[in-house]
């Protein structure tokens with residue numbers, strides 16, 4: 001039917017149809033003069049803020065799952081032949097196992113950033129959500145016989161609510177070490193405490209086989225100065241250290 005109509009069309013039919021199409025296209029692209037004579041304001045592109053990539057992208061959830069899937073493979077191989085309860089994985093909490101995107105969006109709407117008071121109020125709400133991929137990893141470590149140590153810089157005074165937030169989300173943990181009120185944010189002493197068996201049922205030294213975090217300070221003896229070092233300094237990433245993306249905040253600021 002269609003091809004027959006086309007076959008019968010004369011060059012004149014064709015030119016008229018083409019002319020009409022061009023005219024319609026031109027009309028749709030040309031802004032019509034407003035009766036008021038006011039040119040409509042251009043529609044602005046959506047603002048890109050520090051939460052945009054986490055909120056809008058498919059890539060964020062893809063990479064967190066990718067990191068945890070890779071960590072699962074590596075830890076499974078590393079744990080082979082180790083006695084149950086003889087090894088552990090250390091994880092950070094915020095933007096590693098749990099997401100505080102809601103808090104970040106609330107602060108953004110107020111045109112404000114982090115404050116200790118607003119953060120404290122947020123932790124009390126216990127409304128952080130799981131980072132995609134985290135729960136499956138925690139469960140897998142448990143199944144393999146590993147211990148889970150959460151080492152976070154949430155304050156000791158915020159720790160009960162933080163543990164409760166994990167528990168609400170069925171996120172497994174064995175030891176949960178917060179930052180002592182007035183104490184150092186440096187996690188290295190707490191990493192050492194975990195290795196010595198602090199807070200674990202056996203209270204015996206334990207082999208830490210992997211660290212997971214979103215901040216360079218979540219990894220033993222590292223800080224931003226690694227940036228100026230060569231490939232060798234980064235070698236543990238992907239084999240013992242597993243990094244989640246956090247474009248919203250961190251020690252890079």
Ligand SMILES: [Mg+2]
Pocket residue numbers: 092093094095096213214215
């Ligand atoms: Mg963190």
